[in-house]
Structures are given as C-alpha cells and as structure tokens.
Amino acid sequence: MCGIVGYIGKKQAAPILLDGLAKLEYRGYDSAGMAVYNGEKIQMAKATGRLKVLSEMTYEGETLPGTVGIGHTRWATHGAPTDSNAHPHFNETETIAVVHNGIIENYMKLKKKLEDKGYQFSSETDTEVVAHLLDYYYKGDPLEAITKIMHRVEGSYALGIIFAEHPDVIYAVRKDSPLIVGRSGEGSLIASDVPAVLKYTRNVYFIENEEIARLSTEAIVFFNVDGESIEKESKQIEWDIHAAEKGGYEHFMLKEMNEQPATVRDTISPRIKDGEIVIEELGMGDEEIRQIDKIHIVACGSAYHTGFTSKYVFEGLARIPVEVDLASEFRYRNPILNKNTLVIIISQSGETADSLAALRMAKECGVTTLGIVNVVGSSIAREADKVMYTWAGPEIAVATTKAYSAQLVAQYLLAILFAKVRGKIDAEQVSTMLHDLKKLPDQIELLLSHKERIQKFANRFIAARDVFFLGRGIDYAISMEGSLKLKEISYIHSEAYAAGELKHGTISLIEEGTPVIAVATQNEILKKTISNVVEVRSRGAFVMAVTTEGTAEMEKTADYVVYIPQTNAYFSNSLAIIPLQLFSYYVAVGKGCDVDKPRNLAKSVTVE
Ligand code: AGP
Numbered sequence: 001m002c003g004i005v006g007y008i009g010k011k012q013a014a015p016i017l018l019d020g021l022a023k024l025e026y027r028g029y030d031s032a033g034m035a036v037y038n039g040e041k042i043q044m045a046k047a048t049g050r051l052k053v054l055s056e057m058t059y060e061g062e063t064l065p066g067t068v069g070i071g072h073t074r075w076a077t078h079g080a081p082t083d084s085n086a087h088p089h090f091n092e093t094e095t096i097a098v099v100h101n102g103i104i105e106n107y108m109k110l111k112k113k114l115e116d117k118g119y120q121f122s123s124e125t126d127t128e129v130v131a132h133l134l135d136y137y138y139k140g141d142p143l144e145a146i147t148k149i150m151h152r153v154e155g156s157y158a159l160g161i162i163f164a165e166h167p168d169v170i171y172a173v174r175k176d177s178p179l180i181v182g183r184s185g186e187g188s189l190i191a192s193d194v195p196a197v198l199k200y201t202r203n204v205y206f207i208e209n210e211e212i213a214r215l216s217t218e219a220i221v222f223f224n225v226d227g228e229s230i231e232k233e234s235k236q237i238e239w240d241i242h243a244a245e246k247g248g249y250e251h252f253m254l255k256e257m258n259e260q261p262a263t264v265r266d267t268i269s270p271r272i273k274d275g276e277i278v279i280e281e282l283g284m285g286d287e288e289i290r291q292i293d294k295i296h297i298v299a300c301g302s303a304y305h306t307g308f309t310s311k312y313v314f315e316g317l318a319r320i321p322v323e324v325d326l327a328s329e330f331r332y333r334n335p336i337l338n339k340n341t342l343v344i345i346i347s348q349s350g351e352t353a354d355s356l357a358a359l360r361m362a363k364e365c366g367v368t369t370l371g372i373v374n375v376v377g378s379s380i381a382r383e384a385d386k387v388m389y390t391w392a393g394p395e396i397a398v399a400t401t402k403a404y405s406a407q408l409v410a411q412y413l414l415a416i417l418f419a420k421v422r423g424k425i426d427a428e429q430v431s432t433m434l435h436d437l438k439k440l441p442d443q444i445e446l447l448l449s450h451k452e453r454i455q456k457f458a459n460r461f462i463a464a465r466d467v468f469f470l471g472r473g474i475d476y477a478i479s480m481e482g483s484l485k486l487k488e489i490s491y492i493h494s495e496a497y498a499a500g501e502l503k504h505g506t507i508s509l510i511e512e513g514t515p516v517i518a519v520a521t522q523n524e525i526l527k528k529t530i531s532n533v534v535e536v537r538s539r540g541a542f543v544m545a546v547t548t549e550g551t552a553e554m555e556k557t558a559d560y561v562v563y564i565p566q567t568n569a570y571f572s573n574s575l576a577i578i579p580l581q582l583f584s585y586y587v588a589v590g591k592g593c594d595v596d597k598p599r600n601l602a603k604s605v606t607v608e
Contacts, residue, residue: 001027001393002087002101003073004179005196006160006170009187009217013069014061020189020196021051021071026245027193028394029073030081030377034058035088035097036069037167042097046072046086067217068167070160070190072099076376077391078107079124088160089128091135092120095164098134100127101192102156102177103391105270108280110152130159142166146173146212147227155270158207160190170215174207176262181205181213181220182234188215194237194244202237251595253397253489257581258448261441263392263402264574267409268437270391275431277417282388288368289421292342295322298330298358299346300605302400302484303407306573307346308477310411313570317419327354328608330361337365344370346411348395348403349604350378357608359383372410374403388414397596398603399489401581404481405444408574412437415570436568440575443565447578450562451586454579457544457560458586464515467494468536470502471519472529478519478546478573482580489598490588499532512540517580520547520554521564521572533557544583546576 003024007016017034032054033046043064047053051073058064072087079085088097104110107126110133115121119132130149138145142163156176163169172181172190182189184200190213191197197204207213210225211232222230239248249255271279295314297307304326311322325335327345331354337343343362347355350373359380362369371384374392381387390406416433419425425433461467467486469479479496486494497506499518510516516536520529530553533543537557545558554561564575588595 001177002075002192003027003029003196004099004101004158004160004190004192005071006069006172006190006215007187008068008170008215011067011186012061012065013067014058014064016186017069017071018051018055018061019199020191021073023195023198023241024073024191024193025051026396027073027075028396029075031074031076031083031086032072033086033088034061034064034069034071035162036064036066037162037164038064038066042090042094042162042164044088044090044097046083046088048081048083048086067187068162068170070097070099070162070170075394077103077389078126080377084123085125087127089123089125089131091131093135096131096134096138097162098127098131099160100130101158102175103266103270104129104153104157105155106153130157134161138163140165142169142171143212143214143223143227146171147225150175150210150225156266158192168216172207172213172215174211175209179207181207181215183220187217188220190215193247194239195241198237198241198244203234204237205232205234250589251397253399253401253585253595256395256397256402257585259393260402260405260448260578261445263406264409264444265441266391267406268413268440271413272434272438275427275434277413277420277430277434279388279413279417283386286421289418291340292320292418293340294338294342295320296330296335296337296341296343296362297322297324297346298327298343298355300327300352300354302404302481303346303348303355305477305481305484306404306407306411307344308480309408309474309573310415312474313412313415314418316570317415317425318422319424320418327352327358331358337362337367339366341367342370343367344372345380345384346372346407347380348374348390348392348400348407350375350380351604351606353606353608356380356383372407374406398598398601399485399595404577405574409437409440412571433568436571440567440571443567443575444578447564447575448582450579451582454562454582455586458583459590461492461515461587462590464492466509466514467492468506468510468514468516469494469496469519470499470516470529470532470536471496472499472525473522474569474573475519475522475529475576478521478576478580479517481573481577482517482519482584485581485584486587488601489584489595490591490593491599492587499529502532502535507535507539510536510539510541514541516541516543518543518545518558519576520545520551521576522569523548526551530554530557546579548572
C-alpha cells in the first residue's frame with residue numbers, strides 16, 4: 001500500500017514529512033515525493049527508489065521550505081515506478097497537489113473526459129485524474145471541489161490535498177483506504193497509518209468512509225460527503241511503534257490474512273464493468289484468446305498451488321487443456337510448446353529465479369507469455385509479453401496469504417473471460433459467477449471471524465509430528481497449500497495427498513491419533529472423500545474436515561468439522577484456505593515459532 005503523510009503547523013513541514021514517511025517504509029514502496037507550500041507557491045520533489053534518495057535530493061527537506069506539506073511513498077499499481085508516476089501529482093497550473101492511496105476504478109473514463117476538455121496528463125497514474133478533476137471543479141472553494149469529485153470517483157482512495165490559494169489548511173479525504181488525522185503541539189498531521197504520527201501524538205481521529213477533514217495549525221474540522229460539518233471522537237493509541245506497524249495485530253501474517261477481503265475486492269472489482277470482465281492491462285484481443293490451444297501454468301510454492309487450482313477452472317469453463325508445472329521442473333524438461341500455447345507465470349514478487357528463468361525459456365521458444373504478478377515493474381512483470389496485476393499491496397510476511405488469495409481470483413477472472421470469449425459460457429453464466437465472486441470478500445471476512453474456534457482446535461496439534469492433508473481435485477490443490485502453510489511456519493512435517501491415492505501406499509502410515517485434515521468442498525466427489533475419511537478414521541486417525549455448509553454427512557464422519565459458506569465449486573479454494581491459514585498460524589504461534597520470518601526462508605527466492 002502507499003504511504004501518506006501531511007503536516008500543517010509552526011515547524012518546517014519537509015523534515016516532519018520525511019520522518020513520517022520513514023515510519024511507513026515497512027509498508028513497501030518503490031518511489032517517494034513531497035509537496036510543500038513555500039509562501040508563494042507549491043514546490044514539489046519526487047524520485048523513484050528509497051526515501052533516502054528524496055531526502056538527499058532535498059537536503060533533508062531544506063530545499064522545500066514551508067510549514068504546510070504532503071508526502072507520499074508509492075507502491076505502484078497503475079504505471080511503473082518512475083519519477084513522473086511518483087506522487088504528489090499537480091493540476092496543470094500547479095496550484096493543487098494530491099497524494100493518494102487506493103485504486104480509482106473509473107480513472108480511464110474520467111481521464112478520457114478530462115482529455116476531451118483539454119487537460120494534459122504527465123503520468124500513467126490513476127491519481128493524476130484526481131488532481132485535474134479537482135482543478136475542473138475548483139471555483140475558489142476547496143471543500144466544494146472535493147465533495148464534487150467524491151461523487152464522480154469510483155474505487156478506493158485516501159487523499160491528502162493542498163491548495164496554493166488556501167495555504168492555511170490541508171484536506172484529508174477517505175473512501176475504503178485507511179486515513180487518520182491528529183493534533184499535537186507542533187500542529188496537525190495526516191497519515192495512512194498510526195506509526196507516522198506516534199512521535200507527535202497518540203490522540204488520533206480515524207476518518208471514516210466518505211468523510212473529509214480540514215486541518216489547520218490550530219484545529220481539525222470534519223465534514224461529510226455533502227460538505228456538512230460533523231463531529232468525531234478521537235481515539236487514544238496505546239500501541240508501541242512495532243504493534244502499530246502491524247495495525248495492532250501480533251504478526252504481519254495475521255494482519256495480511258485479515259487484509260484478504262480488501263485485496264480480493266481490490267483485485268476483482270476494478271475488472272468488472274457493467275457485468276463484463278475488463279482486464280485493462282492484459283492487452284489480449286478476443287481473436288488472440290480464441291487461438292490459444294494449450295496453457296502452461298508455471299510457478300513455485302503457493303503460486304504453483306493457485307495454478308494447480310485454476311487448471312480445473314480453465315479446463316472446466318474454457319475447455320482449454322492446461323498443464324501446471326513447478327518452475328524449477330518446467331525450465332529443464334524441454335516442454336513441447338507451439339505457437340498457440342500460452343505460458344502463464346504466477347509470482348507475487350515477480351523476481352523468483354526459477355519462475356523468471358521459465359519465462360525467459362518460454363519466450364525463447366516463441367510462445368506468448370503472461371505474468372500474473374503483484375509487484376509492478378518487477379522482472380517478470382516487465383519481461384512477460386502480457387501482464388495481469390494482483391493488487392494485494394506489499395506482503396511482508398514470508399508465508400503468503402493475501403497475495404495467494406489475489407492470485408486465485410485473478411485466475412478465476414481470466415478463466416471466465418477466456419470461456420466467454422471462446423463461447424463456452426453465456427452471459428447468464430458469467431453473471432452468476434461474477435455474483436459469486438463479488439460475495440467472496442464478505443465470506444472471507446466471516447471465516448476470519450471464526451479464528452477463536454480454529455485457535456482452540458489448533459492447540460491440539462502443537463505437539464503433532466506428521467499431519468496429512470487429503471483432498472480430490474481442487475480440494476487436493478487446497479490441501480497442498482494448507483500443508484505448505486503448516487510446514488513453513490510451524491516446522492511440523494505434513495503431506496498433501498490425493499485422497500484417492502491413500503490405498504496405494506500412504507495409508508500404511510496412518511495409526512492411532514495420526515492427525516488428518518480432509519478438504520471436501522467439491523460436491524461431485526464428496527462421497528469419495530468421505531469414504532477416504534472413513535478409511536483413515538477406522539485406522540485411528542483424528543480428522544478435521546473442511547467442508548461446505550450443509551454437508552451433514554461429514555458430522556458423522558470426522559472428529560471436527562469446519563464449514564465454509566456455499567460458493568461456486570471453482571472458487572472454493574478462496575474460502576477453504578482461510579481456516580487452514582488460521583490453523584497453521586495458531587499452531588506456529590503455539591509453538592513459539594517466528595511466524596513472519598520462518599527459519600531458512602526468504603520472501604523472494606531470487607537464487608536457484
Ligand atoms: C509461500 O508461503 C512461500 N513464501 C513460497 O512458496 C512462495 O509462494 C514462492 O516462493 C513463490 O514466490 P513468488 O510468488 O514471489 O514467485
């Protein structure tokens with residue numbers, strides 16, 4: 001996520017902005033910038049790279065004198081990490097400066113309208129649209145202009161805004177992206193997150209959706225989206241800086257698990273327009289999609305597990321044959337690729353060595369490559385012929401959760417789009433599936449709220465030595481990810497097994513008390529999985545089942561049942577993985593493991 005800081009008061013703003021942005025560095029970013037009113041006009045400085053570059057470039061802020069300013073660290077979503085795409089963004093006359101965190105979903109439509117009115121854009125960002133739209137509506141009253149753009153802009157935004165004609169105030173505006181304001185003896189502050197203001201105040205206001213704050217040196221006043229003033233209660237922050245960086249959660253992993261509803265929503269909703277799937281950055285025409293006769297999905301670790309899932313979705317909906325490979329295998333097995341093959345590389349970091357090597361090999365074979373990537377401007381994003389972003393924001397914990405969930409829904413969208421273009425599904429089927437997709441964030445939220453129940457169960461596994469995960473089809477893919485999550489953060493050995501394979505050897509390992517987690521969300525093969533559960537239980541296994549609400553048979557079969565809400569069977573991984581993430585998390589916490597930085601692991605494996 002991007003970081004926003006704003007200050008108005010008696011002190012020089014730039015050093016305070018730099019200090020605040022430094023406290024937000026943990027959020028991940030690729031460029032930074034500041035805009036400060038110097039008594040006559042708004043001066044701006046911005047640069048790609050670390051905050052240090054901006055600090056040195058401005059001599060720790062000395063080249064930006066003034067007591068009113070806004071600052072920003074950018075995590076690129078729309079537009080690569082470049083100086084021109086860095087925030088803040090100006091209107092053309094440089095009398096309005098804006099910093100933004102979030103995604104403007106209708107920015108292309110608004111940008112076209114503004115260009116038709118003669119506005120010139122200097123960046124690829126969605127944010128710059130806000131600066132010019134404010135200019136368009138500004139007739140001398142900033143609050144009026146702000147309320148007007150709020151009725152036009154769709155999507156998520158936290159905004160910091162300064163107007164050269166009103167240098168005695170700063171505005172903060174929020175819809176869906178977090179934003180706080182606070183007062184101290186030195187003046188008033190805006191920030192995306194608590195760590196940036198703790199040095200100055202622990203007394204903050206959390207701006208709610210569609211609220212506006214106007215900050216002056218002496219006071220902060222609040223308005224609603226209609227420009228009417230409202231009263232707000234301040235909150236006292238008790239966290240220390242480390243807790244604040246995790247949003248009050250004990251670990252980044254738990255924080256990021258809880259961000260999954262937002263990241264799934266951010267990855268889905270900007271791509272559903274008037275009931276159609278529109279993936280603007282994909283750049284694949286219908287004819288190109290129709291010509292694909294084979295898909296290879298190539299990735300590592302959890303990303304591979306999402307590909308193993310989407311194989312069923314692509315084949316089931318679009319009827320395109322799909323092979324799924326571990327990148328470290330694919331690059332050495334001399335695969336058969338032809339001109340109508342599409343190779344999809346999935347990677348959160350976009351820098352995984354094996355995945356990047358697989359991409360390069362596929363390109364050398366002359367096939368079309370598509371990167372499904374979370375980091376804009378990463379190697380895989382830049383080198384793939386096509387790209388589709390998972391807008392999960394920076395993921396700090398080594399064990400992926402929110403990026404995994406975003407990778408899943410990105411592939412669902414792609415599979416539905418391909419199926420529709422190839423005439424395999426009709427508009428009604430698309431509509432039904434999009435309806436189910438839009439429900440996923442709330443369903444994930446609901447599953448996350450059951451964390452205490454999962455924690456209680458997890459405590460029984462802290463001393464476990466070997467855990468089996470069983471499933472068939474997509475449930476097997478879910479089992480793979482559940483098993484990896486448990487292994488990588490709790491160091492307990494586990495194995496994901498295709499449930500139908502048990503009798504071919506593994507069942508010999510099942511003995512009294514062996515923990516088994518059975519995933520059974522696929523109705524068509526439910527009875528088969530239930531019989532596998534009976535098999536292992538009759539040999540003494542202790543079974544937790546993850547199944548869909550209404551599967552009463554499982555109550556009589558497993559020792560412990562976790563239910564997920566009804567959804568399209570193709571999407572069940574997005575829900576079933578939530579209790580498994582929580583389960584692994586609480587086992588690891590119970591064992592006192594370093595959940596965010598497990599031993600021997602790196603967030604991005606950039607070496608072979
Ligand atoms: C997942 O929890 C692991 N951290 C790991 O398996 C990861 O998914 C894998 O290394 C791939 O990383 P990437 O998505 O950045 O390419």
